[in-house]
Amino acid sequence: DRCEDVFVCPTTGIVPMRQLCDKVNHCVGEQEVCQASRGTPNSMKEYTEYRMPKQNDRWHSTTCLPGLKSLEFLSNTGCTEKEFPFHEYYGVKKKTFVVPASHQTCRYVFGEQYVYLSCLGLCSDAQCPFHRPLTRTSCRDHVEHSKRVYTLLDRTNLTVVLRRGNGTFRVPEWFECKNGGCVSYSQVCDLVDDCGDGSDESGCTNNFQCRGNGDGVGESSSPTSYIPMSSVCDGVFDCPDRSDECGSDCGDSRRIIDQSGMFLRPLAWIIGIFAILLNGFQVTRSISTIGRVRSFAGLKNKLLIILIAIGDGLVGVYLLSIAIADLAYSREFCKYRQIWLTSWKCKSLGIISTVGSQLSLFSMAVLGFLRVMEIRKHFAISGPPTRSNILQISVGFFLLIGLSILLAVLPA
Secondary structure, eight states, X not given: OOGGGEEEOSSSOEEEGGGTTSSSOXXXXXXXXXXXHHTOOSSXXXXXXXXXXXXXXXEEOGGGOOSSSOTHHHHTSOEEEEEEOSSXXXXXXXXXEEEESSOBOOXXXXXXXXXXXXXXXXXXXXOOOOSSOOOTTTXXXXXXXXXXXXXXXXXXXXXXXXXXXXSOEEOOOEEEOTTSOEEEGGGTTSSSOOSSSSTTTTTOTTEEEEOSOSSSSOOOSSOOEEEEGGGTTSSSOOSTTOHHHHSGGGTOOOOSSOTTSTTHHHHHHHHHHHHHHHHHHHHHHHHHTGGGOOSXXXXXHHHHXXXXXXHHHHHHHHHHHHHHHHHHHGGGHHHHHHHHHTSHHHHHHHHHHXXXXXXXXXXXXXXXXXXXXOHHHHTOOSSXXXXXXXXXXXXXXXXXXXXXXXXXXXXX
């Protein structure tokens, strides 16, 4: 690059002009310099309240602001001048705007920028938000009567214009709401219901309408809030009802059981049912035959097997319960996710799953240890078990159960 085609960073290093202000930090301080040179906002609140600056009797859109370099080179379209409004009002001077020469997305501009760009026909994905032109009776309470002047809108209707202090006239920057009220252009499509009936935000392609109060019960009849399109499907719940992340636009199909594996859902049903049935049978059979045991070692083995079956059975209860809940919530789970995760049902299933897995794990570990140590040689006692043996086994039995429950209910 030639020297005149590079930007010298405030600290060290250089950045080619073609890479300058492309939202990638090539050097320390680059973005701060870009923002300061163009006067562009650096937060969503500032952006929605951003007013188009006037320079040399011309209003500039964000991408056509003079600065270190005009942003024209980023869009490769250049900038041009357009006049607004299109109607010829007798005695009214039009406003000149410096805007992109070709169509662009308007999903990320707000307020008067959105109004002017869309009404100048420069938005590829937005229509002019005006429901109707101002008439003689529009916005009567919006400005004192002495400043209102009427001129022809067409052959049969009058419109209102405003008198300037120098004797000239201008078209008022008013948007007439459907309920008869009026707001300024800067309040149109700015993520706030300024009209009170939502008409200043309806039809805007730069916002997403949240509905409902987030209690998972139902939806309200009108939008309760608006968020920018950049906050939709970004992995963060911004709407109270979580509709910004759970709609079809996000390609969302989240359920309790992940659909990444097509066999996970039927496997949860199959394993859950068989685990309950088979381990239940094993527990019943072991308890019914425990009286036939004639040795201390055999009694220990029998009780450990019962504990393992109980643990595996609890895991089966967990899997079957999760499968049932997945079927009940179906594709609505995304909206009810927070309610489910904080419910006593979910917490109870978590405890059941942990108790079952820990109980089975501990019992298998003890059983394996006893067998490794050669039960018959070191632990076997000839003859039937004594009361002391039964007491020892009972203490160990309930100790394993208590330890499993303790690990399940204590916080991590």
